[in-house]
Amino acid sequence: xxxxxxxxxxxxxxxxxxxxxxxxxxxxxxxxxxxxxxxxxxxxxxxxxxxxxxxxxxxxxxxxxxxxxxxxxxxxxxxxxxxxxxxxxxxxxxxxxxxxxxxxxxxxxxxxxxxxxxxxxxxxxxxxxxxxxxxxxxxxxxxx
Amino acid sequence: xxxxxxxxxxxxxxxxxxxxxxxxxxxxxxxxxxxxxxxxxxxxxxxxxxxxxxxxxxxxxxxxxxxxxxxxxxxxxxxxxxxxxxxxxxxxxxxxxxxxxxxxxxxxxxxxxxxxxxxxx
Amino acid sequence: xxxxxxxxxxxxxxxxxxxxxxxxxxxxxxxxxxxxxxxxxxxxxxxxxxxxxxxxxxxxxxxxxxxxxxxxxxxxxxxxxxxxxx
Numbered sequence: 001x002x003x004x005x006x007x008x009x010x011x012x013x014x015x016x017x018x019x020x021x022x023x024x025x026x027x028x029x030x031x032x033x034x035x036x037x038x039x040x041x042x043x044x045x046x047x048x049x050x051x052x053x054x055x056x057x058x059x060x061x062x063x064x065x066x067x068x069x070x071x072x073x074x075x076x077x078x079x080x081x082x083x084x085x086x087x088x089x090x091x092x093x094x095x096x097x098x099x100x101x102x103x104x105x106x107x108x109x110x111x112x113x114x115x116x117x118x119x120x121x122x123x124x125x126x127x128x129x130x131x132x133x134x135x136x137x138x139x140x141x142x143x144x
Numbered sequence: 145x146x147x148x149x150x151x152x153x154x155x156x157x158x159x160x161x162x163x164x165x166x167x168x169x170x171x172x173x174x175x176x177x178x179x180x181x182x183x184x185x186x187x188x189x190x191x192x193x194x195x196x197x198x199x200x201x202x203x204x205x206x207x208x209x210x211x212x213x214x215x216x217x218x219x220x221x222x223x224x225x226x227x228x229x230x231x232x233x234x235x236x237x238x239x240x241x242x243x244x245x246x247x248x249x250x251x252x253x254x255x256x257x258x259x260x261x262x263x264x265x
Numbered sequence: 266x267x268x269x270x271x272x273x274x275x276x277x278x279x280x281x282x283x284x285x286x287x288x289x290x291x292x293x294x295x296x297x298x299x300x301x302x303x304x305x306x307x308x309x310x311x312x313x314x315x316x317x318x319x320x321x322x323x324x325x326x327x328x329x330x331x332x333x334x335x336x337x338x339x340x341x342x343x344x345x346x347x348x349x350x351x
Contacts, residue, residue: 017147018179018188044175045147055146056210057190057197064190083218084189085309088286090213110316112328115309117316136313215288217310256288 001027003069008035011072012065013081017044020062021069025103029074032107032120035066041098053095059102059122059130060090066104067118067135071111080139085115089133100124114139147176148191152198155229158205162234166199172224187222189255196245196257199230208241208261219253228254239263274322274344280337286310286317296338322348 003024012019020037027033039054046052068082096102106120115138122130149171156165170187177185193216201208222228226249233244237260245257284291287306300306306314311334315326318340324347326334334340 013181013184015179015182017175055194057194058147060193060213061188061190081184086215086217086313087213088215088313090216092210092212110312110319112312112315112331115312117312134313134316136309138309217288 003027008069011069013077014065018061019065020058021065021104024066024069027070027073029070030108030111032105033066033070033073035069035104035106037062037066037102037104039096039098039100039102043098046098052097054097054100056092056095056130059092059096060087060132062102063104063106063120063122063130063132064135064137067106067116067120067137070106070108070118071116071137071139077139080114080141083138083140085136085138087132087135089131090135091131091133093129093131096124096129100129102129109134146194146198148194149174152195152202154199154202158203158232158234162205164199164203164232164234166195166203166230166232168195168199168228168230170222170224170226170228174224177224185224187224187226187228189216189218192216192218192222192228192247192255193257193259195228196230196232196243196247196255197259199232200234200243200245200259200261203232203234204243204261205234205241207264209264210259211240211262212260214242214258214260215256216258217256219255220249220251222247222249222254226250272348274341274348276341279341279344282317282321283314283337283340286314294337297336299335301335318344324348 008021021035022037025034103123106118109117109119118135120132121128150168152166152168155167158164180188230245230247235242241261243259247254280294284294
């Protein structure tokens, strides 16, 4: 079940420069998903020159958005927003660079009411570069 | 090299107990807000972690590289115009350094973050 | 059928695991300290605690049991029952 960037864009509220998932390679809604994000030197985070290692936190955000897509494939957002609740045990194994394609593998560990717990990892060319022990997203109604 | 343009400033460098204080002003003109989200700007949680991380690098007791986000708990929204203040605490763990950061805005707690760093030569 | 190797609950190991997940010192997690009232666990953290215990001990909690899990003593009792029953 391949999803290109336009379908991802229809699902996620994120936009430039914070839309960090390029393609879904495979998904079982509510269970697991594989998605990719290509890193290019033409991204805004490299605009000011300097070190070309991709910021680790953006790799985490990209993974978190892939997790969001996994949930949104199974249920509608409605008038809720998706909030980042917490993350634990997110280990960085090596730095990643322009030319690397991040392959996020996301699994739902537990889902209860409006809270979902994810686990998984991120690989480049089959080699794990980041392990996510736990990431928790919450869906909350917008209070005005 | 960060998506956030503003600098993290060191308010109090690390003292003998490893306690430090940093801050960053969240400018409404930050590029991240255009996409997070359109018409509903919220400073991304990962950017809060990034601010703690950059402040950690500026106050680190040695040359270090980020090894792990041991935990990051998001407690309250950070909005355009906020000043995000971070109380940092450095401790040693074998060859690693741990940096605990409590981030808060004028409205209260924003996040509680624990980062693990590896010493690099 | 459990997939973990844990068959008994080591009380102090459980206490350390819970304290770590709740982001508090192990001393704060007395046998009867209420997670929500005394330790300051919110609903998000409560779910994480559940997930950590499920993963570590290879057991499963249902929503009703979540509400009964209020103290360290509850956790130890409920885990021991689940591990003995399996």
